[in-house]
Amino acid sequence: MRRVFIAGVGSTVFGRHLEIGIEALGIRACELAIRDAGVDRDRLGALYLGNFVSGPLLGREVLAGIVADGLGLGAIPCTKVEGACASGGMAFRHAYLSVATGQCEAALAVGVEKMTQADTTQVTSALNCAMDHDQDALAGLTFPGVFGLACQAYMDRYDLRRDQLSQVVRKNKFNGLANPLAQMGDDLQIDQISGARLISDPLRLFDCCPASDGGTAALLVSEEFLPSIKHPVEVIGSAQTRGNSTIGGQRDLCSFSATIAAADAAFAQAGITPDEVDFTELHDCFSIAEIIDSEDLGLVPRGMGGHFAAEGRTSANGDIPINPSGGLLAKGHPVGATGLGQIYESVQQLRGQHPNQVQGAMVAMTHNLGGTGVACTVNILRMHGA
Amino acid sequence: MRRVFIAGVGSTVFGRHLEIGIEALGIRACELAIRDAGVDRDRLGALYLGNFVSGPLLGREVLAGIVADGLGLGAIPCTKVEGACASGGMAFRHAYLSVATGQCEAALAVGVEKMTQADTTQVTSALNCAMDHDQDALAGLTFPGVFGLACQAYMDRYDLRRDQLSQVVRKNKFNGLANPLAQMGDDLQIDQISGARLISDPLRLFDCCPASDGGTAALLVSEEFLPSIKHPVEVIGSAQTRGNSTIGGQRDLCSFSATIAAADAAFAQAGITPDEVDFTELHDCFSIAEIIDSEDLGLVPRGMGGHFAAEGRTSANGDIPINPSGGLLAKGHPVGATGLGQIYESVQQLRGQHPNQVQGAMVAMTHNLGGTGVACTVNILRMHGA
Numbered sequence: 001m002r003r004v005f006i007a008g009v010g011s012t013v014f015g016r017h018l019e020i021g022i023e024a025l026g027i028r029a030c031e032l033a034i035r036d037a038g039v040d041r042d043r044l045g046a047l048y049l050g051n052f053v054s055g056p057l058l059g060r061e062v063l064a065g066i067v068a069d070g071l072g073l074g075a076i077p078c079t080k081v082e083g084a085c086a087s088g089g090m091a092f093r094h095a096y097l098s099v100a101t102g103q104c105e106a107a108l109a110v111g112v113e114k115m116t117q118a119d120t121t122q123v124t125s126a127l128n129c130a131m132d133h134d135q136d137a138l139a140g141l142t143f144p145g146v147f148g149l150a151c152q153a154y155m156d157r158y159d160l161r162r163d164q165l166s167q168v169v170r171k172n173k174f175n176g177l178a179n180p181l182a183q184m185g186d187d188l189q190i191d192q193i194s195g196a197r198l199i200s201d202p203l204r205l206f207d208c209c210p211a212s213d214g215g216t217a218a219l220l221v222s223e224e225f226l227p228s229i230k231h232p233v234e235v236i237g238s239a240q241t242r243g244n245s246t247i248g249g250q251r252d253l254c255s256f257s258a259t260i261a262a263a264d265a266a267f268a269q270a271g272i273t274p275d276e277v278d279f280t281e282l283h284d285c286f287s288i289a290e291i292i293d294s295e296d297l298g299l300v301p302r303g304m305g306g307h308f309a310a311e312g313r314t315s316a317n318g319d320i321p322i323n324p325s326g327g328l329l330a331k332g333h334p335v336g337a338t339g340l341g342q343i344y345e346s347v348q349q350l351r352g353q354h355p356n357q358v359q360g361a362m363v364a365m366t367h368n369l370g371g372t373g374v375a376c377t378v379n380i381l382r383m384h385g386a
Numbered sequence: 387m388r389r390v391f392i393a394g395v396g397s398t399v400f401g402r403h404l405e406i407g408i409e410a411l412g413i414r415a416c417e418l419a420i421r422d423a424g425v426d427r428d429r430l431g432a433l434y435l436g437n438f439v440s441g442p443l444l445g446r447e448v449l450a451g452i453v454a455d456g457l458g459l460g461a462i463p464c465t466k467v468e469g470a471c472a473s474g475g476m477a478f479r480h481a482y483l484s485v486a487t488g489q490c491e492a493a494l495a496v497g498v499e500k501m502t503q504a505d506t507t508q509v510t511s512a513l514n515c516a517m518d519h520d521q522d523a524l525a526g527l528t529f530p531g532v533f534g535l536a537c538q539a540y541m542d543r544y545d546l547r548r549d550q551l552s553q554v555v556r557k558n559k560f561n562g563l564a565n566p567l568a569q570m571g572d573d574l575q576i577d578q579i580s581g582a583r584l585i586s587d588p589l590r591l592f593d594c595c596p597a598s599d600g601g602t603a604a605l606l607v608s609e610e611f612l613p614s615i616k617h618p619v620e621v622i623g624s625a626q627t628r629g630n631s632t633i634g635g636q637r638d639l640c641s642f643s644a645t646i647a648a649a650d651a652a653f654a655q656a657g658i659t660p661d662e663v664d665f666t667e668l669h670d671c672f673s674i675a676e677i678i679d680s681e682d683l684g685l686v687p688r689g690m691g692g693h694f695a696a697e698g699r700t701s702a703n704g705d706i707p708i709n710p711s712g713g714l715l716a717k718g719h720p721v722g723a724t725g726l727g728q729i730y731e732s733v734q735q736l737r738g739q740h741p742n743q744v745q746g747a748m749v750a751m752t753h754n755l756g757g758t759g760v761a762c763t764v765n766i767l768r769m770h771g772a
Contacts, residue, residue, distance in 0.1 A: 021520055055441030061515035062470040062631070065760035069518075069631040075647035077626035078761065079476055082466040084448040090465055094480075101487035129447035132455075134407055240463035245448070245455040261461035374451035375464065 001100045005384060006233040007221045008037025009344045014214040014332035015183040016116045022054055022215075026063060026112040027070040029215035029337075033108065034071075037219040038228065041071060044219075045104020047078040050091030050111035051336035053126040057118050067110060076104075084130030085285065086240075087111065088216070088339025089368030089377030093240045095220050096379075100238075105224060110217040111341070113334035123211045127335075130371035132246045143285070144208060146247055146372055148200030151288035153253035155202065157303070160291070162202070164306030166193035168287045169206045171315055172323050176330025178355040181341075183212050183332030207287040212332030216340035218347070226384070231351045237270030237380035239263075243373040256373035259296035263367075266378040267298075272363065274298035277380070279321035279349060279358040281342035282367040284328050293367055294322055297378070316356040324349065324356040339368035339377060350383040362386035387486045391770060392619040393607045394423025395730045400600040400718035401569040402502045408440055408601075412449060412498040413456040415601035415723075419494065420457075423605040424614065427457060430605075431490020433464040436477030436497035437722035439512040443504050453496060462490075470516030471671065472626075473497065474725025475754030475763030478604060479626045482765075485606050486624075492611065496603040497723035509597050513721075516757035518632045529671070530594060532633055532758055534586030537674035539639035541588065543689070546677070548588070550692030552579035554673045555592045557701055558709050562716025564741040567727075569598050569718030593673040598718030602726035604733070612770070617737045623656030623766035625649075629759040642759035645682035649753075652764040653684075658749065660684035663766070665707035665735060665744040667728035668753040670714050679753055680708055683764070702742040710735065710742040725754035725763060736769040748772035 010032025012025055020028075026049065034041055049064035064078035081090040088111030095109035115123055124142055131137045136146075154160055170193060176185025188206060196205040226232055243258030244250045250257075267273060280299060284290035291305030299320050300308050308314050309322075316324040325331050325345035328338060346364035348354040364381045396418020398411055406414075412435065420427055435450040450464035467476040474497030481495035501509055510528055517523045522532075540546055556579060562571025574592060582591035612618055629644030630636045636643075653659060666685060670676035677691030685706050686694050694700050695708075702710040711717050711731035714724060732750035734740040750767045 023518075023520065052447065053441065055439065055447075055515055056445060058519075059442060059511065059515050060519055061438065061441075061468055062757045062760055065469065065628045065757065066518055066631040068628055069635065069760070073628070075627040075629065075644060077479075078469070078628045079480070079626070080468040082447055082468060083451065083464070093463075094465070097487070097489070101483070101489070103483070103487070125445065129441055129445050132409075132452055133444075133446055134409065240465070241461040242451045242454055242459070242464040243461065245452040249455065258461060371448045371451065374448055374455070 002102060003223050004096050004099045004220050004235045006218050006347055007039055007225060007229045008033045008219040009347045010036055011181055011216040011341060011344045012214050013181050014212045014334055017213040018117060022058060022060060022112055022114040023063060023066050023070060025114060025215035026067040026110050029217040030067060030071055030108055030110050033217035033219045039106055039219055039221060041073060043106045044073055044108055045076055046095060046098040046107040048091040048094040048109050049080045050087035050339060051080055051113060052082060052084055052087045053129060053335060056126045056129060058114060083375035084370030085335050086339060086368045086370030086375040086377055087336040090240060092218060092340055092343055093238055093377050096235055096238050099220050099222050106221045108217060108219055109340060111337035111339055112215040113336040114213045115211040116213050135246045135248060144200035144203060147286040147288055148203045150253045151202050154288060157254055160306040162194050163190055164310045165287050166190045167310040168290050169193045169329060171309060172284060172327040172329040175316060175324050175356050176326025179326050179331060182326045182330050184210050185326055185330045203286055209285050209328035209333040212334040214334035214337045216337045216344050218340055218343050232384040233347050233350050234382050234384050235379060236382045237266035239265035240377045242375055245374040247372050254292060255296055256369060258373050258376035259293060259369060262376045262378040263297045266380050270380040276363055277365045278361040278363045279324055280365040281323055281325055281345050283369040284323055285333060290322065297367060316358055321358045324358055342366035342368060346381050350381060388488060389609050390482050390485045390606050390621045392604050392733055393425055393611060393615045394419045394605040395733045396422055397567055397602040397727060397730045398600050399567050400598045400720055403599040404503060408444060408446060408498055408500040409449060409452050409456060411500060411601035412453040412496050415603040416453060416457055416494055416496050419603035419605045425492055425605055425607060427459060429492045430459055430494055431462055432481060432484040432493040433462065434477040434480040434495050435466045436473035436725060437466055437499060438468060438470055438473045439515060439721060442512045442515060444500060469761035470756030471721050472725060472754045472756030472761040472763055473722040476626060478726055478729055479624055479763050481606050482621055482624050485608050492607045494603060494605055495726060497726035498601040499720035499722040500599045501597040502599050521632045521634060530586035530589060533672040533674055534589045536639045537588050540674060543640055546692040548580050549576050550696045551673050552576045553696040554676050555579045555715060557695060558670060558713040558715040561702060561710050561742050562712025565712050565717060568712045568716050570596050571712055571716045589672055595671050595714035595719040598720040600720035600723045602723045602730050604726055604729050618770040619733050619736050620768050620770050621765060622768045623652035625651035626763045628761055631760040633758050640678060641682055642755060644759050644762035645679060645755060648762040648764040649683045652766050656766040662749055663751045664747040664749045665710055666751040667709055667711055667731050669755040670709055671719060683753055702744055707744045710744055728752035728754060732767050736767060
């Protein structure tokens with residue numbers, strides 16, 4: 001495996017983009033990443049596009065080829081990859097692999113989704129495409145349902161209070177306030193969060209991430225490009241795994257096996273331990289997901305996720321910063337783009353250019369989870385020269 | 387790049403499978419391929435699943451993880467890939483790459499689609515997901531429309547008669563008659579084909595492939611498995627390319643640039659020329675497509691596709707056998723499975739076990755094309771030891 005570097009990133013704002021099509025969102029993100037990298041587009045040897053529900057929601061597929069056509073790329077392989085909410089992470093992983101294994105010297109990963117033109121029923125039904133229909137969906141489950149059950153199981157087992165759960169939300173919403181790409185940053189009081197409308201017991205409105213439109217891209221290159229890149233960020237660990245496709249198949253509702261396996265593999269490749277990570281962008285589709293993920297990734301001891309948030313340890317200036325971007329809860333969750341949005345935010349941090357800068361950040365981790373934990377990607381990034 | 391071998395293949399019948407779900411079709415094909423290969427499933431290091439319209443037609447995604455769960459695989463990366471009608475070829479290509487680049491020693495590629503439960507309008511609309519919506523689809527184009535235009539342009543430029551076009555259909559329908567996996571084999575007379583109901587001028591009913599349900603899988607392995615494989619088939623060339631995503635963007639309606647690029651790359655890797663190929667399974671979604679593809683692949687001189695079919699040269703016992711399986715026209719086109727169906731048929735031929743056996747076949751080519759030529763894969767296979 002060769003060394004791989006992120007030469008450039010680009011992103012649209014996450015939020016509502018009613019004025020342009022999903023193809024244009026993807027093209028815009030790619031153009032920004034190409035410009036940021038300063039790499040000639042003729043050097044690109046592969047394009048991977050992460051997208052989840054463009055088929056059912058928009059009746060549009062084969063987006064990888066359409067985006068490549070819009071960019072004027074050559075006759076290179078262009079592939080859409082799908083793994084529910086982990087689709088963006090998978091696109092990054094495959095672009096990484098294509099450079100790491102010598103398939104090409106430069107590759108583009110782009111994630112894109114467009115959801116806000118649909119009503120809530122359509123979105124819920126589209127997101128349910130990530131569920132096993134013959135088992136969980138037939139039982140009436142939705143994703144707020146899955147994470148509501150997980151939250152109940154977690155509260156049952158550990159000493160997690162409602163106000164601690166709300167601290168996770170408060171932190172991420174507050175981080176989102178300073179992030180110009182975030183859809184729903186806010187300065188919320190704990191009472192507002194804890195007393196908001198019930199969605200899926202015990203999860204309330206602000207415990208749930210919003211549906212979004214957005215596109216994000218990253219341009220990855222081999223070592224030969226190093227001299228010409230301004231702020232190279234090295235991908236020192238990258239892993240993709242699978243877990244259970246049904247909630248009934250999960251032995252433990254307070255943990256996702258795919259996350260544990262992906263983190264193990266990524267840390268082994270990187271040759272570092274969780275305490276050497278300076279900050280993490282993880283998959284907080286619901287507040288309880290941030291708590292579970294932080295424990296699965298080895299950042300926080302079991303049962304302590306809520307406590308650490310309440311003590312400010314996971315804030316941008318804490319000792320274990322989590323989702324300084326605002327995460328999915330505040331930045332939004334344009335599903336196929338989310339995994340690449342985490343890469344975008346991490347690169348800004350490692351360059352020292354983030355609105356919620358983690359001081360001295362040199363090593364970042366990203367974590368993208370799909371469905372009922374059926375698919376996961378974990379990446380570990382390090383500022384080159386650090 | 388390491389040497390890669392197909393250790394086993396498996397397939398359901400192509401046709402109507404109203405009794406089981408798309409997940410079960412995929413699992414069944416994989417189980418057959420695993421049994422055929424005689425490889426322990428614990429050795430599998432990656433799964434790639436090709437599928438196109440399960441999202442819009444069935445509301446089901448994240449199929450790679452669900453199929454892997456059904457097979458009881460480990461925490462390995464499982465990825466759905468999509469490139470319209472080339473999705474199956476892309477799954478094969480990525481499983482090939484994962485072994486060729488040393489990501490793992492054994493990988494599973496599976497393609498699956500389920501379309502026959504939907505009515506014609508739903509299917510047409512789902513297939514149109516492969517079209518650029520802002521351009522071609524807005525102009526009212528459908529895929530019979532695209533290939534009708536291509537056929538008109540071809541007839542305009544070359545000396546192709548209706549009865550020659552019908553000879554392509556007659557050959558493939560007849561080949562399908564002996565193939566137990568084929569959906570619509572038939573012994574049709576030229577008059578029946580030439581006089582059938584008009585679909586998209588000049589294409590008539592039998593010029594168009596049927597919508598299908600089906601699943602096909604291939605298990606690929608590295609050289610270390612060679613001693614234990616009964617009939618190893620080597621992948622000596624494999625390429626994936628992109629072409630235009632709109633019909634307006636195509637310079638020439640009588641050719642697909644993605645096919646030419648993919649064939650060039652696959653032949654270069656294999657180190658052979660088209661005349662060294664013993665037979666080809668190519669993407670005859672419409673009769674005219676077989677003619678164009680056969681010329682793009684370098685098998686037949688420009689303008690001669692119809693003549694060669696009429697002279698019997700592309701029959702199973704001709705000198706340039708094309709689609710001895712019956713092709714998409716007779717075997718059916720369960721979109722995401724088609725590319726892997728071609729691999730299945732080719733492996734049966736190379737093993738000398740095909741109902742329409744091409745005598746002495748040692749080298750096969752497969753060709754899978756998506757959308758308006760936006761995505762293409764070409765593979766060249768050789769019987770090990772040949």
